[in-house]
Amino acid sequence: MSFTDTAIIGAGPYGLSLAAHLKATGVNHQLLGQPMLTWRNYMPPGMLLRSEAFASSLHAPRAGFTVEDYCRLKGLPYEPMGMELPLERFVDYALWFQANLVGEIQPVDVASLRRVDGHFQLTLSDGRSLSARKVVIALGLKGFAQTPPALQGLPERYATHSERYGDLTWARGMDIAIVGGGQSALGLSALLHELGARPHVLMRESHVVWHGRPQASRSLVSKLKGPDAGLGRGWRSLFLSECPGIFHMLDDARRKQIMEKSYGASGAWWLHDRVVDKVKLSFRTAVRSASVDNGRVVLRVLTEGKDAAVGADHVIAATGFRTDMRQHAFLSKDIADTISGGTGLPELTSNYETLVRGLYVVGPASAHSFGPVMRFVYGTKHASPCVARHITGSLKAGERQAGWSAGEAPLSGRTNE
Structure with missing residues (x-):
């Protein structure tokens, strides 16, 4: 000992x-x-x-x-x-x-x-x-890692969580369905596209929230209206970046509310041009079930209020x-x-x-x-x-x-x- x-x-x-x-x-x-x-x-x-x-x-x-x-x-x-x-x-x-x-x-x-x-x-x-x-x-x-129930029954060969990925060259030439609409999903889709895969992002959101490229040189008035902070621009971001002790003093309900409404699904500025018009994005889409048929994953989804099927060689759950x-x-x-x-x-x-x-x-x-x-x-x-x-x-x-x-x-x- x-x-x-x-x-x-x-x-x-x-x-x-x-x-x-x-x-x-x-x-x-x-x-x-x-x-x-x-x-x-x-x-x-x-x-x-x-x-x-x-x-x-x-x-x-x-x-x-x-x-x-x-x-x-x-x-x-x-x-x-x-x-x-x-x-x-x-x-x-x-x-x-x-x-x-x-x-x-x-x-x-x-x-x-x-x-x-x-x-x-x-x-x-x-x-x-x-x-x-x-x-x-x-x-x-x-x-x-949190994986949607609909994907939990699939063998690891066909579905895994985004936390498990290093080198992505295995996916070259493959159809990859990515479930999720945040930074992880969008970042993986860009890398997969650039490696020669065919990614398809399935997200619940109605659109992608893209962050603008930050500007280091801004006027004093602009900085006063929206100060730069560790978590982004704005007074709210400044508070959350610099005052965790005050956050700790809030009651559980208030803390939970802030956590749920802060820094949700979005994409970094440097991803926009690597994803838009290059990666297939399906909005207002939820996966209802998943199965394997002839070596391919078949996802039954509800997209834009209609039932549909999405086929892929592999599914990545970028679901947080x-x-x-x-x-x-x-x-x-x-x-x-x-x-x-x-x-x-x-x-x-x-x-x-x-x-x-x-x-x-x-x-x-x-x-x-x-x-x-x-x-x-x-x-x-x-x-x-x-x-x-x-x-x-x-x-x-x-x-x-x-x-x-x-x-x-x-x-x-x-x-x-």
Whole structure:
């Protein structure tokens, strides 16, 4: 059994940012997971980030580690707004951030997490065990994919969720039906079209909401009417981008209302010309049932109020995610039930701590408590320093023991201090 003050589960933007802050404060910690695994393996090459470049930086405990700093160091072009930021460049930036501020990561998954005698015991995928006083779950959207009931009975060969895609070259020359009308659906359709596939987007919406290309130079009056913010333009976006603490103070009904009406199905400015008049779009369309006939998927749909059939070689459900902590198989039942209150949504304090003391949740899974900014990399600027301060403060207040008890020792060769 090895020991640490804090175990961070997940090595994406939120896990890396928090680890950098904990390392800066001297808290003994272990970061568990493959660095940027989802971004590297389950997002298609050539994808562009939806966020503007200035809003795509991981949060560091000191200056000098933004996307702008990385581009300057590497001699790459940079514009805070209106610049296309490729997935590959963002991943390289995040790994550079890790190498400079985080250091070593344990490339393992967590098989189980349970509470024992005031500590957390973690069983790792390589067979080792780890005991921690604090645990932070920073797993992004992993495990929360939401697939429409009509598609759930199809074999994986014929239908999968958009969270599962990396390289798309397998689809060249194929008919691909994409269910959904948001950024994920539209982005996949553009990439598939450019690779030589024939995508067909089926969306419930009556039209696509296209965002205009942002303008870095605007008049003072224009900026006062609609200030630029991490989540977009406007005073509403500014509030949601910069005031997650105030959002947390709202009642559940108000928070739910804001979440449901903020940043719905839409397309980034750089997708418009790659989709319009190039990709087949069906509006006001709902999938009623799906079957396989002679090696092809047949979707029965209701489109524009009429029954129709859509054939495809494969169906991609770009239908979003629904946070449910009970989907994390590594959580013991008592922990999962306690933190989710029966809804699957983690109930969090203003410090991102769950109802299980010492267990925290950051990233998209915390969005219902702190707003839609947590669904984006920009949210690391709020979550990382807040959680690091709370962990450091609670340990200094007496939860850190004077020394490890007999037989305890930090994990040899894998500490982050």
